[in-house]
Amino acid sequence: MVATNTTTKSETNGTVGAFRLIKYGLLTAIAASIVNVLVLFTGLTMVEFPSEFVGGPFGPLAVGPVIGNSAVAAIGATFVYGVIARYSARPNRTFVIVAGAVLVLSFAMFLAPDVSGAPPRVFAVLVVMHATAAVTIVGVLTRVTNQEVEFR
Template sequence: MVATTTRNESESNSSVGTFRLVQFGLFALVVVSIVNLLVLSIGLALVAFPAEFVGGPFGPLAVGPVVVNSAVAAIGATLVYGVVSRYSERPNRMFTIIAGMVLVLSFAMFLAPDLSGAPPNVFAILAVMHVTAAVTIVGILTRAMAQEGSPDEVSRTSQSIISRGAATRRGSVWEPTPRELHSTSTPRGPIWR
C-alpha cells in the first residue's frame, strides 16, 4: 500500500518550490524597491537633507543606492527563506525571527564612516526604510508557503480526489479502497509514488 500525507506548514519536509520562490522573490524585490523609493520621496519632500547625503549617484539617500540595497536585501532574504523552508519545521516563524535579527544588525550600518556627521533626520529616514523593507520582504516571502486551505492546496486536494476515484480519506492519509488494493493495474495520479 502506497500512500502519502497532505503537506502542511508544520511538517519538516515541506519547502517552497524553486519557481514559486523565485516568483515571490522577484515580486518582493520590485515591491520593496518601490516602497523604499516612496519612503525616500516622502522624506525628501518633508525634510531638508544635506546635499552630500542626497546628491550624487552614491549618497546614502540617492535613488541608485536605495534601489540596489533594496534588491540585495530581497535577494538575500529569498535565498535565506528557501533554505529555512527546506530545513525548518516552522519556516515562516523561523524566517521572521531571522529577519528580525538581521533588521537589528542592519542598524549597525549607521556607524559607517560614510554617515559620520550626518544629521539625525538622515538616520531617521534610513531607519524607516530598513523597517519598511523588512516588513515588506517578510510579508511577501512568508506567503510563498502554500497555506492549508489556500486555493492551491484546495485545488491539489480536489485533483487528487478526482484522480483517485473511489479512494477514502482516513485522518490525513489517503488510503486505497479494497477494490484498488486488488487491482492488477498500477494506479495513476499525483498521490501515488
C-alpha cells in the same frame, strides 16, 4: 478544555518549489525597492537633507543605491527563506525571527563612514527605510508556503 494545534498547513509544509521561490523573490525585490523609494521621496519632501547625502548618484539617500540595496537585501532574504523552508518545520515563524535579528543588525550600518556625522533626520529616514523593507520582505516571502509544492 481541549488544546488545539493552531499551526496552519501552510506553516508546516517544509517544501517550496524553486520556481515559486524565484517568482516571489523577484516580487519581493521589486516591492521592497518601490516601498523604499516611496519612503525616500516622502522623507525628502518633509525634511531638508544636506546635499552630501542626497547629491549625485552614489549618495546614501540617492535613488540608485536605495533601489540596489533594497533589491540585494530582498534577494538575500529569498535565499535565506529558501534554506529555512527546506529545513524548518515552521519556516514562516523561523524566518520572522531571523529577519528580526537581521533588521536589528542592519542598524550597525549607520556607523559606516558615508553616513558618519549625518544629522538625526537622515538616520530617522534610514531607520524607517530599513523597517519598511523588512516588513515588505517578510510580508511577501511568508506567502511562498501558502501552497504545497515540492522543492527540487
